[in-house]
């Protein structure tokens with residue numbers, strides 16, 4: 001049977017990356033996507049902006065919406081302080097299966113809780129199921145038409161506190177116009193745009209960083 005792109009990406013990680021070395025896993029995926037097949041990982045250019053936001057936030061509790069193959073999961077987890085936890089949601093079971101193996105190969109599995117399911121279903125369960133109080137950092141990288149819905153849901157569920165950081169991928173391409181309109185005009189957020197490019201291309205894209213003011 002024909003392999004899928006995530007399966008071919010995983011094969012490249014097994015072939016080229018050193019087990020237990022998160023940076024080598026990130027490098028192997030970027031090489032695969034630059035040289036073989038485009039895939040919707042955040043990529044290295046936007047990934048370096050992600051790294052700087054994670055490092056300056058120094059989060060104890062992180063939520064990632066949209067795991068895909070685990071590329072940004074590995075980038076974030078490799079920068080977390082000891083005992084910090086990253087919960088990542090993926091609705092596609094085939095992607096989740098690949099992501100689990102990428103995360104394990106990178107050696108960051110003990111910092112990561114991969115949950116298979118819909119963000120709309122799981123966000124309201126975060127407190128009761130995972131003992132989450134609030135998230136210090138949320139990386140939004142799932143369906144672009146869910147960014148605004150899920151941000152409002154996190155507010156309603158009391159999952160954001162003063163200083164919580166939202167970092168949204170693809171706010172230019174494919175774009176999340178309703179999210180940008182809301183977050184940039186809301187008195188409850190201070191937002192900043194980081195201009196960049198769509199992963200592995202010359203197309204314009206960028207990340208929007210928004211701090212919840214409580």
Ligand SMILES: O=C(c1ccccc1)c1ccc(O)c(O)c1[N+](=O)[O-]
Pocket residue numbers: 040041042066141142143144169170173174199
């Ligand atoms: O939506 C797409 C998309 C749309 C059409 C074809 C391929 C991908 C996409 C593109 C770049 C991203 O960084 C990304 O996170 C996504 N996504 O699906 O979440």
Ligand SMILES: [Mg+2]
Pocket residue numbers: 040041042141169170
């Ligand atoms: Mg993305």
